[in-house]
Amino acid sequence: MIKLESVTKVYKGEVLALHQASCDIQKGEFVFLVGQSGSGKSTFLRLLNKEEEPDNGKIFVAGKDIARLRRWRVPQMRRQIGSIFQDFKLLPNKTVSQNVAFALEVIGRPRHVIKTQVPAILDLVGLQTKMNRFPHELSGGEQQRVSIARAFVNRPLILLADEPTGNLDPATSVGIMRLLERINEIGTTVVMATHDRGIVDTMRRRVIELNNGEIVRDQARGVYE
Amino acid sequence: MARETLRNLRRNLTLTLASILTVAVSLSLLGIALLLQRGVSNATDRWQDGVEFIVFLEPEITDNQLGLVQGEIERSAAIESYRYVDQEESYREFNEDFFPENPEITQLVTKEIIPPSYRIIPKQLSAEAIEIVASGFETKPGVKKVVRATDEIQKIEKATDVIRWIVLGAGVILLGTGLLLILNTIRMAIFARRREIEVMKLVGASNSFILVPFMLEGTFQGLVGAALGTASVYGANRAFEEWLASDNVLNILQSFAVGAGDVWEIGGLLLLVGALVGSVGSAIAAFRFLDA
Numbered sequence: 001m002i003k004l005e006s007v008t009k010v011y012k013g014e015v016l017a018l019h020q021a022s023c024d025i026q027k028g029e030f031v032f033l034v035g036q037s038g039s040g041k042s043t044f045l046r047l048l049n050k051e052e053e054p055d056n057g058k059i060f061v062a063g064k065d066i067a068r069l070r071r072w073r074v075p076q077m078r079r080q081i082g083s084i085f086q087d088f089k090l091l092p093n094k095t096v097s098q099n100v101a102f103a104l105e106v107i108g109r110p111r112h113v114i115k116t117q118v119p120a121i122l123d124l125v126g127l128q129t130k131m132n133r134f135p136h137e138l139s140g141g142e143q144q145r146v147s148i149a150r151a152f153v154n155r156p157l158i159l160l161a162d163e164p165t166g167n168l169d170p171a172t173s174v175g176i177m178r179l180l181e182r183i184n185e186i187g188t189t190v191v192m193a194t195h196d197r198g199i200v201d202t203m204r205r206r207v208i209e210l211n212n213g214e215i216v217r218d219q220a221r222g223v224y225e
Numbered sequence: 226m227a228r229e230t231l232r233n234l235r236r237n238l239t240l241t242l243a244s245i246l247t248v249a250v251s252l253s254l255l256g257i258a259l260l261l262q263r264g265v266s267n268a269t270d271r272w273q274d275g276v277e278f279i280v281f282l283e284p285e286i287t288d289n290q291l292g293l294v295q296g297e298i299e300r301s302a303a304i305e306s307y308r309y310v311d312q313e314e315s316y317r318e319f320n321e322d323f324f325p326e327n328p329e330i331t332q333l334v335t336k337e338i339i340p341p342s343y344r345i346i347p348k349q350l351s352a353e354a355i356e357i358v359a360s361g362f363e364t365k366p367g368v369k370k371v372v373r374a375t376d377e378i379q380k381i382e383k384a385t386d387v388i389r390w391i392v393l394g395a396g397v398i399l400l401g402t403g404l405l406l407i408l409n410t411i412r413m414a415i416f417a418r419r420r421e422i423e424v425m426k427l428v429g430a431s432n433s434f435i436l437v438p439f440m441l442e443g444t445f446q447g448l449v450g451a452a453l454g455t456a457s458v459y460g461a462n463r464a465f466e467e468w469l470a471s472d473n474v475l476n477i478l479q480s481f482a483v484g485a486g487d488v489w490e491i492g493g494l495l496l497l498v499g500a501l502v503g504s505v506g507s508a509i510a511a512f513r514f515l516d517a
Contacts, residue, residue, distance in 0.1 A: 049427075071432075072431070072432060075426075075429040075430060075431045075432065076429065077429070078426070078427065078428065078429035079428070079429035080429075081429075082428075083427050089420070089424060089427070091420055091421060091424065092420075102421075102424065103424070103428040106424075106425045106428060106430035106434060107428060107429055107430055107431075107434075108431075108434070150424075150428070151428075154428065154429075
């Protein structure tokens with residue numbers, strides 16, 4: 001599903017974000033990316049989304065070399081990839097259901113599809129009773145659920161999560177991880193960058209560790225360190 | 226998308242108004258410059274392209290005499306080129322160009338009494354050289370009169386030329402300002418919506434879906450500005466026409482009148498320029514700041 005072949009990314013000609021990174025992630029896997037801040041985790045995710053271009057090496061997403069995608073095909077590719085972030089990136093002037101519906105509206109889904117899919121996905125993330133609230137009226141955990149709903153409402157093949165529990169307390173984080181596990185069980189490939197030792201150690205999934213831009217460990221059913 | 230566009234326009238009301246008004250003022254200046262050009266060219270139609278004097282012939286000139294005059298012109302080494310205007314064309318010119326709104330004058334004139342003429346472009350343009358060539362024709366049989374491009378007409382052209390270039394220059398500078406203002410308005414609109422744009426890109430909205438509302442907004446501003454500009458050009462022409470119609474105006478200015486068709490043509494051109502400025506301005510902003 002995702003494949004990197006000796007990918008190198010250098011920022012501004014000097015900061016080495018990724019160096020000769022290679023890995024192969026199968027469909028339906030759940031992968032943790034760990035490592036210190038600045039070790040290249042976010043760059044890894046941004047490269048998959050084509051928000052950044054590698055300086056060297058090849059990246060395949062869903063079997064396609066994404067460097068060879070035409071510019072106008074990139075949005076098409078991104079529809080197969082959901083993204084969630086530490087800071088949620090919700091639109092403050094839209095309600096929960098409007099935030100989720102927005103993701104469908106802007107890719108041109110017809111209204112009747114939006115009408116049925118939005119409540120269904122909010123049901124999945126457990127926010128059916130808070131559809132008409134605004135983000136600032138929700139707790140951090142609830143906001144992250146909204147952003148997961150938005151990322152997943154289009155049923156992407158891949159979910160990229162950049163420290164999704166970074167702003168949440170441990171109990172809330174557990175709830176978010178349960179949700180991500182459920183999404184993974186449906187068949188979605190999940191790649192999650194995290195600093196959360198507890199989560200990694202209890203879930204025992206594949207762990208890819210980055211250090212100064214290099215993959216120093218790639219371990220099935222791994223732990224944080 | 227139309228809803229989005231309207232919402233953006235409201236959000237940036239002051240800047241939007243500034244852009245629209247700048248475009249309006251600049252395009253009315255351009256329009257007036259064009260109007261002036263049409264007026265002058267109507268008034269001095271006969272003197273176009275370097276024609277320095279006109280040899281008017283007797284309306285009842287014989288073929289023989291005509292041949293002699295023509296031969297004289299063709300043989301003359303001092304003449305660069307010439308054009309023969311027959312009675313038919315002269316009559317049309319008289320009616321349409323000089324007195325378009327005065328049927329009472331044109332009714333008095335029939336084709337038969339209008340003289341045919343030679344319009345002559347001499348090689349040397351100094352006053353003395355022209356005088357020598359021109360006066361040579363005055364005594365030829367069949368020649369009614371030789372009319373030189375008088376100082377007056379050259380003065381009209383020079384004066385209006387200066388005015389026209391100043392107005393045109395001011396118009397172009399303001400149009401550039403309008404383009405920058407539109408660019409800036411769109412940039413502000415993009416900035417105001419940066420979160421939404423980020424999410425749109427993230428979930429895979431197509432580039433055109435993101436771009437088009439901003440382009441529409443810019444084009445709309447350009448078009449509204451152009452519509453206001455067109456209206457003021459139309460108004461200016463109406464005012465000029467009314468002034469002409471009042472009694473105390475010199476008759477010679479009548480020939481400056483510009484027909485309604487010309488005004489609409491200029492209006493169409495202004496709308497086109499407005500839409501172009503708007504879409505170019507917003508396209509520059511969109512491609513620079515959306516990084517799509």
